[in-house]
Amino acid sequence: DIQMTQSPSSLSASVGDRVTITCQASQDISNYLNWYQQKPGKAPKLLIYDASNLETGVPSRFSGSGSGTDFTFTISSLQPEDIATYYCQQYDNLPTWTFGQGTKVEIK
């Protein structure tokens, strides 16, 4: 099974800061990676699919990059409404998916 290692597990940043989260796969997964945002008490929301494609309606301050085993999720300018937990998700062997452990983003 493919394992996803997401880091950091939590971070604290100031409004306007650039925030970066990484996700590493245990083997090559091409660009088969999605990113989700989950706010407390809510269902997850898709932000990025296929490693770098922004879901319709998602603000452009969110972006994703990477391929193979190493992926990056970036918030270019952190906003108060971005406080949430972010998860990567791989889908190298459909129909099977695996989530990363999550990164909790807080405001400093």
Place this chain on the structure above:
Amino acid sequence: QVQLVQSGAEVKKPGASVKVSCKTSGYTFIRYAITWVRQAPGQGLEWMGWISAYNGQTNYAQKFQGRVTMTTDTSTSTVYMELRSLRSDDTAVYYCARVEDPSYFDYWGQGTLVTVSS
């Protein structure tokens, strides 16, 4: 608009079964698969399985094989997830989500809290 509406919270005793429903609307039911994801209190997301609404084909995470069954009712555009032999560590919020072909979860239900306690 696309909606996935799940059944209400459940409290079950260890060893019992639970069946959670996910009623869909706003799209052609058989054109999309549905997946189930759970989240234990304070924990991350855990993928449980997938069902094709077109032909009922399923694929379950190895951890749940033998204990979970996912089914569809095309007459009501509803998907069901039954989990058997419940344990206390099955206490979680269970989510259904629509699978945008082939690979991402674009619409989610509101979640169903299942509490397993003696």
